[in-house]
Amino acid sequence: MLPHLLRIDAAHLVMLAHRSILPAETVARLLSVNRDLRLRSDAGETVFETPASHRGLYLTYENEYIHRLGGEVGGSAHVARSRNDINATVTRMRLRTELLGVLAGCESLSRTLSTQAHAHARTVMSSFTHQQPAQPSTFGHYLTAVLSEFVRGTAWLAASYGTVNRSPMGAAAGGGTSFPIDPHEVARLLGFSAPVLNSADAVGSRDFVIQVLGPLALMGTTLTRLANDLQAWASMAYGFLDWPDDLVSTSSIMPQKRNAFVLEHIRGQAVHPTGALMNALMGLKNTPFTNSVEVSGEVSAHLWPALRGISKAVQLMDLLLQHVRVRPDAMRAFLVHADTTMTAVADHLVARHGLAFRTAHDVVARLVARKTGDAPLTAAEARHGLEALLLEVTSRAFTLDEAELARALEPATCVEASAHGGGPAPASVLAQLAALEDPGLAASLQAWRVEQEDARGQLEQAVTALLTASGFPTP
Numbered sequence: 001m002l003p004h005l006l007r008i009d010a011a012h013l014v015m016l017a018h019r020s021i022l023p024a025e026t027v028a029r030l031l032s033v034n035r036d037l038r039l040r041s042d043a044g045e046t047v048f049e050t051p052a053s054h055r056g057l058y059l060t061y062e063n064e065y066i067h068r069l070g071g072e073v074g075g076s077a078h079v080a081r082s083r084n085d086i087n088a089t090v091t092r093m094r095l096r097t098e099l100l101g102v103l104a105g106c107e108s109l110s111r112t113l114s115t116q117a118h119a120h121a122r123t124v125m126s127s128f129t130h131q132q133p134a135q136p137s138t139f140g141h142y143l144t145a146v147l148s149e150f151v152r153g154t155a156w157l158a159a160s161y162g163t164v165n166r167s168p169m170g171a172a173a174g175g176g177t178s179f180p181i182d183p184h185e186v187a188r189l190l191g192f193s194a195p196v197l198n199s200a201d202a203v204g205s206r207d208f209v210i211q212v213l214g215p216l217a218l219m220g221t222t223l224t225r226l227a228n229d230l231q232a233w234a235s236m237a238y239g240f241l242d243w244p245d246d247l248v249s250t251s252s253i254m255p256q257k258r259n260a261f262v263l264e265h266i267r268g269q270a271v272h273p274t275g276a277l278m279n280a281l282m283g284l285k286n287t288p289f290t291n292s293v294e295v296s297g298e299v300s301a302h303l304w305p306a307l308r309g310i311s312k313a314v315q316l317m318d319l320l321l322q323h324v325r326v327r328p329d330a331m332r333a334f335l336v337h338a339d340t341t342m343t344a345v346a347d348h349l350v351a352r353h354g355l356a357f358r359t360a361h362d363v364v365a366r367l368v369a370r371k372t373g374d375a376p377l378t379a380a381e382a383r384h385g386l387e388a389l390l391l392e393v394t395s396r397a398f399t400l401d402e403a404e405l406a407r408a409l410e411p412a413t414c415v416e417a418s419a420h421g422g423g424p425a426p427a428s429v430l431a432q433l434a435a436l437e438d439p440g441l442a443a444s445l446q447a448w449r450v451e452q453e454d455a456r457g458q459l460e461q462a463v464t465a466l467l468t469a470s471g472f473p474t475p
Contacts, residue, residue: 002047004093005061006038007459008086011189012169013077014462015182022076028470030077031463033068058083080179081172084203084291088168091300093190095212096164098307099157100448105314106154106219107441110147112321117143117433121426123328124411125240126335133338136411139240139326141424142229144432149222151436156215158441161448163208167192171202174291189462191455203291206299209280213303216273216310223270223313227263230320234260238334242325266316272309276302335411336376339368344414345382345405353398355390363389379406 010031017027040047048060066074121140126133167190170176170183176199183195196202233240242248243260251257283299335341342364349360367385371377377385383400390398407413419425422432464474 001057001090001094002041002061003038004090005058005086006034006041007093007190007456008089008169008186009077010034010038010463011186011459012081014189014459014466015185016077016079017466018185019180019182021079021179021181024466025470026073026076028466028472029069029073030065031467032472033065033074035463035467037064058086080177080181081169082174082203084173084296085168085171087296088171088203088291089190091206091296091303092164092166092168092192092208095208095303095307096161096191096452098304099161099164099212100445102216102307102311102314103154103158103161103441103445105311105318106150106157107445109314109318109321110151110154110441112318113143113147113150114433114436116140116321116324117147117429120326121429121433122412122415123326123331124335124415125328125331126338126340127424133335133340135343135418136335136340136414137418137424138415138426138429139331140426140429144429144436146222146226147436148432150219151438153215153219153222154441157212157219158444160208160211160215161444162193163211165191165193165448167195168202170195171199174200174203189455189459191452200290204289204295206280206284206295209299209303210277210284213273213277213280213306216306217277220270220273220310220313223310223317224267226317227266227270230324231260231263234263239330240327240334242327243320244323244325247320247323262316262320266313266320269309269316270313273306276306332411337374339371339376341409341411341414342368344408344417345386348404348408349386349390352404353400355394359393363393366393377409379403379409382409 013022013027013030013034016022017024037047048064062075062078064074065077068074117140119140120143121138123139124136125139125142127135127137127142167183167187169186169190170181187193187195230241232238234242242258243262247260247262248258249261250259280299280302283294283302287294345367346357346360346364349355349363350357355363363386366389367377367382370385371381379402382405383402386405387398387400390396415424415426417425419428422428467474
């Protein structure tokens with residue numbers, strides 16, 4: 001809290017001097033103490049001991065000024081403000097900073113997902129429905145699907161920055177102030193885009209907490225679903241994926257084990273925002289629309305573990321995807337033995353021989369049901385079986401081309417043909433990835449960081465000018 005409080009104090013004092021609410025000399029003396037405390041805090045020094053009183057955090061801070069400068073000067077800085085607007089501002093400043101860190105992690109993970117999706121746009125694997133092998137797809141198509149949802153969640157989270165980045169300073173306890181303050185100057189010096197317009201809204205609302213936790217919960221859910229699939233596909237049952245030794249663990253008793261335990265950490269950390277969202281919503285329920293401990297303290301407290309959890313989950317998933325080892329041969333063997341090209345065979349009968357799709361579907365289903373053994377169907381077996389079944393079902397003789405059936409049974413050919421409706425054809429996947437490429441987030445992150453640094457510089461210049469004008473030494 002202290003670094004944010006020191007910045008708020010400095011900006012408020014500069015404004016009080018500029019508006020002639022406090023004498024410039026008084027403000028300079030207060031800013032001199034403020035600068036000393038900031039330098040000590042920046043150096044990692046413990047500036048204050050934890051106060052004995054549960055309501056003494058701010059008062060301990062203010063008493064330092066009174067102790068050094070006396071009651072008349074040291075106690076003058078609190079004019080036209082309250083702990084209510086200060087605490088609301090501290091929360092927004094802290095959240096603003098942490099949001100930039102989480103968004104940077106999301107942007108990195110999105111790049112990694114995109115990179116791997118590009119690399120595996122032709123890596124054929126089975127898609128799944130109801131946890132059963134379905135149709136030929138690619139690992140790149142799967143990753144692009146996950147990326148699509150993750151990008152939407154990230155965009156939703158980024159949109160919350162504009163709500164968070166508004167200054168409550170000037171609202172005081174919720175009723176504003178009779179002093180002719182300039183909330184816009186304080187907002188500018190603190191790096192906010194503007195003040196919150198309504199004083200009761202400024203201290204009584206924490207809707208921005210919900211606006212942040214909502215997309216965090218969604219992204220956490222996306223990560224748990226991805227982690228679940230990756231862990232299943234890395235198991236011996238599938239053998240599609242693996243990781244280097246330093247990203248898996250073994251068993252304390254079973255020496256053959258390669259446990260993808262990091263994925264379990266991801267699932268454990270990624271759910272924190274969902275719990276935080278539920279707790280925050282319930283914490284706001286039936287509270288007065290004004291400042292209260294439930295709103296200002298308890299609801300906001302859920303933000304920080306949620307942000308830590310999602311940040312860890314995003315970083316760990318980024319690490320795993322950067323180092324994943326994909327086994328294309330195992331992926332192909334699985335889908336071939338699971339007869340995943342049967343939809344393509346049915347489509348071939350419709351497109352080439354004019355059958356109704358339901359008829360083609362039923363005939364191919366019977367073909368698979370009558371198959372003996374675990375070996376995949378050959379083109380010859382498919383031709384003989386289908387011709388007999390078609391005669392039986394339609395009472396018409398069909399002559400099927402074995403070469404055409406061979407192409408329908410080939411997974412790579414099926415994938416290439418699935419070019420419509422957002423399917424896994426490599427050209428389709430690459431087009432999807434191109435549509436997802438958006439430099440806007442990276443540009444926004446850079447612009448927001450620049451805004452914050454500019455505001456810090458402006459505040460430092462304003463403080464230095466007031467100190468110099470009053471004869472105080474400046475570094």
